[in-house]
Amino acid sequence: MIPVIGLVVGVVLGLVLQPTVPLWAQPYLPIAVIAALDAVFGGLRAVLDGVFSDRVFVVSFLSNTVVAALIVFLGDQLGVGAQLSTGVVVVLGVRIFSNVAAIRRLLFGA
Amino acid sequence: MSRSRSHAPVPVGLLEALAEPLDPGYEAVHRVRSTAHAARAGSSSKAPGESKASGESGEGPRPDEAGAVRPRPRPGHVAGSLAVGLVIGLVLATSGLASDRTRSSLRERRAALVERVEASQADVDALTARASALRGAGPTAADSRSADARLAEAAGAVPLTGPGLVVTLDDAPAALAPAPAPDAPGAGDAAESGRIVARDVAQVANELWAAGATGVAVNGQRLTATSSIRFAGRAILVGYRPLARPYEIGAVGPADLAARFEPRGGVYLDELRTAFGARVGTAAVARLTLPAGTLLDLDHAAPAPGAVDGPEQWPRAPASPATPPAPSPGETSPSRARSTPVPTPKGSAS
Known part of the structure; x- marks a missing residue:
């Protein structure tokens, strides 16, 4: 429940403050978005599975984000940032799809 | 609680991510927690959904809450999950807003481009309409005749009448007196310097052209593109x-x-007058008529065989030259030179 409250507050804050993404952070925006979505759906599925844990939620989100940003940063330095960020997006996107499918099975039994 | 978790362990990489989308940490924590509960209360049938926000089992069981099915959340974990949720929401909202901004700016640019395209289209339409109108109103016979007339005037083929200017040049009086004795020694320089030479006439004619004259005649001789002003001895x-x-x-x-x-x-x-004593004068004339030129003969061109008629006003007949209004005295039988004219230094303009 508490992460949901945080989510709502964050969305409202973003809509009200309208922060602009600095230029250096532009390549990391898709990574941040996909990691955030992954954390949201993973947490949701864990809740439905009955195995949710605050600690795992926080740690997994932070570590996923850091690793993804690290990969993209490394790729940027090597000149292949776009490709590596595509890889990150693919992996996390697959996870999101699987999680959503599991949620669907849990909710509708189909 | 662990329904649909019947997947066999699947190989590495992307397939693993596919097979185990849920972070394994959840499962591990849950396993620790449930075994702790099982050992504590002996009842392993905890309802799903009640275990959220419970971090204690991961930290280790607490003896004083032994019977509690629902553990109390710890403030540190509450703050952490709140912060993570906040960050996630912030990221999502920011990204959405950024894409919205991009989209609106793209829309503006597209609108501007559409505007330009439409304006250009209107220009094209107007120009096309004008082009077709102009094509319909091509050069008419009257236009070509007037063009012929203009060309004939410029070429000196026809007499020219209009407001004009008459410049009169004459030798200095000193140059006239010793005229019969040109070979007298000592009479030379002063007399000769007062004489009008061909260069003076050419200079005045050039200045007249430069002043915008459309036709110039010297003593009734119309200057054309092939005229020359030269000297032969003392004669001009x-x-x-x-x-x-x-x-x-x-x-x-x-x-x-x-x-x-x-x-x-x-x-x-x-300068002619003050330095050399020449007699000069200018007179503006309201209506001056210049005769046609006389050197207009075709050397190479010939009328086309099927040509109906040429411009009728051209003085084609060599036997009837245009008569100058003021024939110079002593010019009784003009010999019409038919040879190729010598290029003249006559300036046409400026």
């Missing part, structure tokens, strides 16, 4: 015809021809 020849003094240079041009001639031609005339 225009178009191979010798002239006799005084020299009258008539020009037809714009109404302000005299004013336009004055700054340069007038200075030249003043």
Whole structure:
């Protein structure tokens, strides 16, 4: 429940403050978005599975984000940032799809 | 609780991510927690969904809450999950807003481009309409005839009438007296310097052209593109015809021809008068008629076989040259030179 409250507050804050993404952070925006979505759906599925844990939620989100940003940063330095960020997006996107499918099975039994 | 978790362990990489989308940490924590509960209360049938926000089991069981099915959340974990949720929401909202901004700016640019395209289309339409209108109203017979007339005037093929300026040049009086004795020693320089030479006539004619004259005639000899002003001994020849003094240079041009001639031609005339004693004069004439030129013969061109008729006003007949209004005395039988004319230094303009 508490992460949901945080989510709502964050969305409202973003809509009200309208922060602009600095230029250096532009390549990391898709990574941040996909990691955030992954954390949201993973947490949701864990809740439905009955195995949710605050600690795992926080740690997994932070570590996923850091690793993804690290990969993209490394790729940027090597000149292949776009490709590596595509890889990150693919992996996390697959996870999101699987999680959503599991949620669907849990909710509708189909 | 662990329904649909019946997947066998699947190989590495992307397939693993596919097979185990849920973070394994959840499962591990849950396993620790449930075994702790099982050991504590012996009841392993905890309802799903009640275990959220419970971090204690991961930290280790607490003896004082042994029977509690629902553990109390710890403030540190509450703050952490709140912060993570906040960050996630912030990221999502920011990204959405950024894409929205991009989209709106793209929309503006697209609107501007559409505007430009439409404006250009309107231009094209207008120009197309104008082009077709102009194509319909092509050159007519009257236009070509007037073009012919203009060309004939410019070429000196027809007499020219209009407001004009007459410049009169004559030898200095000192040059006239010793005329019969040109070989007298000592009489030379002063007398010769007062004589009008071909260069003076050419200079005045050039200044008249530069002043905007559309036609110039010297003693009734119309200057054309092939005319020459030359000298042979003391005689001044225009178009191979010798002239006799005084020299009258008539020009037809714009109404302000005299004013336009004055700054340069007038200075030249003043110099002739003051330095050499020549008799010069200018007279603006409201209506001056210049004769047609006489050197207009076709050397190479010939009428096309099927041509109906040429311009009828051209003086084609060599036997009837246009008569100058003021024939120079002593010019009774003009010999029409048919040879190729010598290029003249006659300036056409400026």
